[in-house]
Amino acid sequence: MLLIFMMFSFLLMFIFLNHPLSMGMTILIQTLLMSIMTGNWHFNFWYSYILFLIMIGGLLILFTYMTSVASNEKFKFNIFFLTPFFSLILSPFFEFLFKNYDSLNFNSTNNFNLNLSKFLNIPMNMIIMFLIIYLLITLIAVVKITDFNQGPMRQKN
Template sequence: MMTYYSIYMIFLYLMDMMLMLVMLYPSNLFKFHPLVLSILLIFYVMILSFKMNFVAGYYWYSYILFLVMIGGLMILFMYFTSLSNNQLFYFDKNYYKYLYVKIFILMMLMLMFFKKFDYMELLYWFNYSEIFEFLNIFEFFKKDYYKNLMINYSMDLNMFMIMYLFFTMICCVLICLKFSIPLRQIVKSK
């Protein structure tokens, strides 16, 4: 039977593994489209904010980090779409073969590392001793001051807002693709 401690450790291992995989993906930068790199940055920020939510217990820092990064990425998105006019994405099959080998080697190294070292000792060594207060999951959710920004857990409303914003962005892109123009026109001065 798995204890709460082991579930907590497995979750932290998986979050670290996903962070490493997102960092490993753009190892061949000169062949990547800038929009792919911005999508990878969005994934990295989302995983990091989920980990901050789970470890710290209060959600202010992760909300602020996510909103600041998404605001910056919107500016980068507009900049890249104005510079790279309708460039196609190219998928290199050889790169994905090497990527699978890199992922396999990374997973083997992480498994060896996590078997040799206790993850909680590493967290304590990095001065995260306050994490040890949150190991009891039931006590974690009973306390009122650990609730999220909207006081009650309303994941449905959050997911609706995320999907609405994503749908709006897709509609704007499709409108611009219909006329084969970039999202922002470059006006030449006379």
């Protein structure tokens, strides 16, 4: 419930943002919260980790593009806008502090260990080995394609 409330508050905050860097930061936080939420639902963080890495890669490309296009644009904070959203973000934490701790269930850690061992058993370990070899070949191909002598495409003055 806490993560859903935080995601909703960041969604509302994203609607009112007008600077691309602040929008990118909000998308980054939304992705992190979504990754945590899907990892907790499935007791397996592999999908969440892949989702987070793909979104970070896309956001890095957007960040470099936006900083090259609008590099000298001022970033202004609107204090009137930030005050209600900080209260929206902090209110679930107070709910969590006053929650009854006896109702928390810590038996889910056993399920996580069982789900993790499925990836390492005989039928699935061949897929993991194939993935490792594929990533190694891709890494070698990218290193061979790039030419270190030419350097960066952007010229420095």
